[in-house]
Amino acid sequence: MKLLADLIRGHLKKIRSRRRALSAGKIATIVLAVLRCGLQPGDPAGGNRIHRTTVTRRVGEVVGLLAARAPRLDRALKRIARTGGGVVLLDGTLIRTRRRTGKENRKNYSDKSKYHGLLLMAFTDDRGRLLWASAARPGRTSEITACRHDPLTAKLRTAGLGAMADLGFVGLDDSCPDTDRQ
Structure with a gap:
């Protein structure tokens, strides 16, 4: 969880994202819930006051970040x-x-x-x-x-x-x- 949050934090800094509605730790929690538990993106979105497409976009970003770390x-x-x-x-x-x-x-x-x-x-x-x-x-x-x-x-x-x-x-x-x- 901490590794994923650090990856997200570094990515946000790299793309110079000024403000996000959620912290990197909260984004990591939501993404892991979607990937690990099979939740639909709309389920964690409603509870965190963000849109379903935002969750889907975050999942795609995190999968890309994790794939970049995978060894050849x-x-x-x-x-x-x-x-x-x-x-x-x-x-x-x-x-x-x-x-x-x-x-x-x-x-x-x-x-x-x-x-x-x-x-x-x-x-x-x-x-x-x-x-x-x-x-x-x-x-x-x-x-x-x-x-x-x-x-x-x-x-x-x-x-x-x-x-x-x-x-x-x-x-x-x-x-x-x-x-x-x-």
Whole structure:
């Protein structure tokens, strides 16, 4: 909470915002309520005497501020290799979203999971701490396709790391010959 409030305070100073109806701490509380608890922007807006669009705008600003702090993939992998890690865990998850109308509906529908969503790929360390998360992709994208689109195996190889994943990733890295087969 304090980190987020400090980020907001620094951003307001950077853009030279003279006056805001709410303090940086209050903005952080409202944004976290919307993001974490799934509140509609109008709910915290009414209680704080601000407009719903103001809450929506603040959420967008804060998401941008947090995304700018996220580590790039190559830096995250180098840090793991430097600290002595040899393997990262690779997995994807489909985050549910609302159904869109028209043709936009089709690309977010996952036939595998039978609901609409956005696919995120993530690396974690051996203790399960999040190291990196990819940009959101349409829900119809398979995990292995998302990994091939961002050449994750090549980036892992250049960092000198291996990956553990579930059976959905079989065949992802076919460039290495299998020495066990005769």
